[in-house]
Amino acid sequence: MSFLEKFKVGLSKTSKNLREKVLGVFSPGKLSSDFLDQLEEALIEADIGIEAAMAIREQVQEESRKNAIRSEEDLFSVMTRVVESILSEVDAHLKTASSGPTVYVLVGVNGSGKTTTIGKLAKRFTSQGKSVIVAAADTFRAAAEDQLAVWAKRSGATIISHQEGSDPGAVAFDAIKSALARNVDVVLVDTAGRLQTKKNLMEELRKVIRVIKREIPDAPHEVILVIDGTTGQNGLSQAKVFMEAAGVTGICVTKLDGTSKGGIAVAITKDLGIPVKLVGVGEGIEDLRDFDPSLFAKALFER
Numbered sequence: 001m002s003f004l005e006k007f008k009v010g011l012s013k014t015s016k017n018l019r020e021k022v023l024g025v026f027s028p029g030k031l032s033s034d035f036l037d038q039l040e041e042a043l044i045e046a047d048i049g050i051e052a053a054m055a056i057r058e059q060v061q062e063e064s065r066k067n068a069i070r071s072e073e074d075l076f077s078v079m080t081r082v083v084e085s086i087l088s089e090v091d092a093h094l095k096t097a098s099s100g101p102t103v104y105v106l107v108g109v110n111g112s113g114k115t116t117t118i119g120k121l122a123k124r125f126t127s128q129g130k131s132v133i134v135a136a137a138d139t140f141r142a143a144a145e146d147q148l149a150v151w152a153k154r155s156g157a158t159i160i161s162h163q164e165g166s167d168p169g170a171v172a173f174d175a176i177k178s179a180l181a182r183n184v185d186v187v188l189v190d191t192a193g194r195l196q197t198k199k200n201l202m203e204e205l206r207k208v209i210r211v212i213k214r215e216i217p218d219a220p221h222e223v224i225l226v227i228d229g230t231t232g233q234n235g236l237s238q239a240k241v242f243m244e245a246a247g248v249t250g251i252c253v254t255k256l257d258g259t260s261k262g263g264i265a266v267a268i269t270k271d272l273g274i275p276v277k278l279v280g281v282g283e284g285i286e287d288l289r290d291f292d293p294s295l296f297a298k299a300l301f302e303r
């Protein structure tokens with residue numbers, strides 16, 4: 001299956017559910033407040049978040065007053081437009097360095113897909129002819145480095161790692177120094193998803209970022225929070241915590257191929273103003289793409 005097919009199949013369950021719930025109570029013309037309540041509820045169930053659900057409700061109500069919702073398709077096209085405009089309010093493009101190495105730090109709770117996403121990103125950049133260093137700054141988990149080494153090999157990136165239990169800041173430092181010395185184009189920093197305590201983890205992330213900034217003042221160019229799309233609204237509270245500690249600049253939503261409802265992408269953008277920049281739709285090296293607001297909005301509501 002191509003990326004697009006996986007992406008659409010992933011979101012098709014959500015759109016099917018939404019359609020069934022909404023169309024079961026829809027009758028064209030002036031829409032009742034009962035209908036609007038049910039619409040809002042169905043949207044919240046799709047993980048879209050309360051604010052976005054309210055925004056959609058208001059727009060649908062407004063269009064209905066103008067008698068502009070005469071068919072099911074009118075209804076869904078209004079909803080698609082609102083979601084697309086929410087997602088387009090923020091810049092979804094990955095930033096790159098104007099000169100010197102581009103540095104991305106990937107953060108997120110354990111199992112969200114950080115290491116896998118680094119592998120996919122490394123492959124993307126090496127395929128573009130760029131040199132890539134991956135930094136194994138998850139020194140907490142024994143197998144973390146091995147896992148990253150496999151991705152480095154697959155993608156043709158160079159791995160920088162220290163012993164298990166060593167200082168993640170020192171790994172990041174080495175990676176940056178090495179990138180500067182060898183004119184490497186991209187540095188991707190893998191971080192731990194779990195430490196003894198959440199406080200430790202956040203302090204460690206702050207330190208990693210501080211170390212990078214000291215060597216390259218405008219780096220990291222992106223701090224990407226990786227969120228497992230199947231975690232639903234929990235993703236929103238994760239995002240808040242990481243935003244405070246690590247200054248997240250963009251989100252990667254993974255596992256959109258699975259049982260994810262996908263709506264979390266809208267909730268995070270609307271509630272926190274952080275753009276979704278990447279989406280993952282599988283475990284393979286090619287299963288990552290830049291986020292496309294228009295495609296996403298359509299897939300969420302498409303038949």
Ligand SMILES: Nc1nc2c(ncn2[C@@H]2O[C@H](COP(=O)(O)OP(=O)(O)OP(=O)(O)O)[C@@H](O)[C@H]2O)c(=O)[nH]1
Nearest residue numbers: 110111112113114115116193254255280281282283
């Ligand atoms: N289906 C699917 N699986 C994914 C995707 N991204 C990652 N995974 C899987 O999710 C699991 C966890 O991925 P990792 O990359 O190890 O996650 P991590 O955030 O590095 O986890 P920790 O290192 O434990 O913090 C692995 O089995 C991956 O293959 C995705 O987009 N779709």
Ligand SMILES: [Mg+2]
Nearest residue numbers: 114115138144
């Ligand atoms: Mg990992």
